[in-house]
Amino acid sequence: MGLKWLGDQLWMTVDPLTTFIETSAPCEAAAVAVDATLPELRKHLGLGETKVRWFLPSGNGTTAGRHSFEGDLGLQGKCHGNAPSTVWIRADLGALDAAEVLGHELLHAKHYADYIAGVAEMPDGDAGEQAALAYGHSVRQALLD
Numbered sequence: 001m002g003l004k005w006l007g008d009q010l011w012m013t014v015d016p017l018t019t020f021i022e023t024s025a026p027c028e029a030a031a032v033a034v035d036a037t038l039p040e041l042r043k044h045l046g047l048g049e050t051k052v053r054w055f056l057p058s059g060n061g062t063t064a065g066r067h068s069f070e071g072d073l074g075l076q077g078k079c080h081g082n083a084p085s086t087v088w089i090r091a092d093l094g095a096l097d098a099a100e101v102l103g104h105e106l107l108h109a110k111h112y113a114d115y116i117a118g119v120a121e122m123p124d125g126d127a128g129e130q131a132a133l134a135y136g137h138s139v140r141q142a143l144l145d
Ligand SMILES: [Zn+2]
Pocket: 104, 108, 129, 132, 133
């Protein structure tokens, strides 16, 4: 854990950054859940072809030379704003968590795609994140119901 000085005698732990690397071997239950959920979510959100790629912290069974990016140690998903037709999901999640992260990242993808197409403004950082959290949660609930 890193420590960040925030003022007079106030210290708070912050997530350190780490490097994540693509892997082609996600948890099988997660891969099945994502494959089963993706077509319906794409349709619901009006997204075109969307590719799911998987990542793990580097040094954790990952392959050198693959795509990599930095993020908080606890990162579970990622959608790069300049490439919203791909969403990234952490490969060691279980089925429900992976499906929730898929929904979360697809809503970010939708916001980016609409912005790039010029049909909508990007939501404020916090509003976009809250919407993505809610959408991901609704995907998890739908699978539980
Ligand atoms: Zn998010």
